[in-house]
Amino acid sequence: MFNMTKNVVANLFAKSSTRLYPFAVRGHFEGFRGTLHINIDECIFCRTCQIKCPSQCIAVDNKAGTWTCEAMSCVYCGVCVDVCPTSCLSMSKEHRQVATEKQTMAYQGVPKKKKKEAAE
């Protein structure tokens, strides 16, 4: 009992353990898997991210040159970032914003031409 009383008294004079949210917001550590981003200009539409994604939230159309991600199905495991051959996928350390409706990240890029077509 005395030990806990000592602890309580110490806590009375110690710095607060909690923050005054939302005035004081705790930042995230470096390397935190917060939000998925794509640099669509570097994407070669190889569909590796779509194949490897455990939650199957990514859809890539290599003919139309579109890359879409169901943001609310994504589990932020970072597998797509690891397997991307051109490193065009990345994760920022900020959380995705709260939304009231389902969101889809949709990007339109330029599909890469096949070697034969490029030569012509």
Add this chain to the structure above:
Amino acid sequence: MARTILPFGPQHPVLPEPLHLKLTIEDEIVVEALPTLGYVHRGLEKLCEVRDFNQMVQIVERVCGICSCLHALCYCEGIEQIMGVEVPRRAKYLRTIWGELHRVHSHLLWLGLFADAFGFESLFMQFWRVRERIMDIMEATCGNRVVVSVNVVGGVRRDLSPEQCQWIEQQLIISEKEIRQLQTTILNDYTVKKRCCGKGVLTKEQAYQLGAVGPMLRGSGWAQDARQTGYAAFGELGFEPIVEYDGDSYARCAVRFRETLQSFDIVRLAIARMPAGETAANVEGANEDDTPRIISGNRGGIMQSYNRDKHHSITAAPPPDLDIPAGSLAAKVKGKPDGEAVTRVEQPRGELMYYLKGVGSKNMDRVRIRTPTFANIPPLLAILPGCELADVPVIVLSIDPCISCTER
């Protein structure tokens, strides 16, 4: 005195998990307890038929939030055994470090919930404040607080820098000091002892016969822990399980408290002895004519290993000319698992067992998960009769139930 049947759960103020107990009571004394499960079944084992064996790593992590790292570790060790992959030593140490940090945060979570179950709310807050430091370590080193997602088939996805190791050690020193301040309260306080000592006694014989695992087993005097089998780096670190002999709620609490401090020592030791080197091995897979093989689960497991290295070639480190994206630590996996494996790891709640069967396709044929709470429910039903109704929450929590794990 007439008997009354009282429904306890699945939604109850003291129960953190959806377990329903039908308690037959006679004048405030429990005579019989019947459990009902099935409120959070998600069918994760079935997903192995549609997701490939690499994607299953992220799925088994979601069997349980509290011990996600250990689920993935158990699964990856099984796949590695089937495919005959030797994980780099550094990866084994990293797996040990993250696994033990998971044990610390799970035990701190439980100690807080346990304190809350007998009405000691300030103690609950104290434990959870310490736990927050461990969660910060997780976030800084793994990229997420709860589902850390660091294990992959062949190794781990992240590495620890010397600065991070130093920072972890500093955080552990502070956390250990804070936990030791709470030791007198949780283990010697009059009110705590009054609520725990002699409540829900599981004798040594009962614990063995009913198949108790984890702190439930060790609280009844059995020195048995899956870490003794030497998975990850435990074979090199030397490990002695913590044992208490009374078999009551207090003994189980003491086992968990002492294990928390022991895990700090293991993390420090693993950081000190961690060798330099690669963190993931490249996995090259089976031939098409590969015969099914049975491979033992951990050292000293129940099955014998044979025909293991015949069809697999292992590359310990990625050669520099391989096309691996800059900054990526992930293993390159080629080939498919063909064979069976049984793996065991020690979760915070007890022994976790995976049975894996691959038939040479990208999907596993069977992933069977036996979680510790499943094993601890029969002992719980044995210790409830005879106790007072007011002690039921404390006794139920003393097994550290994780129903999400149990139902998968």
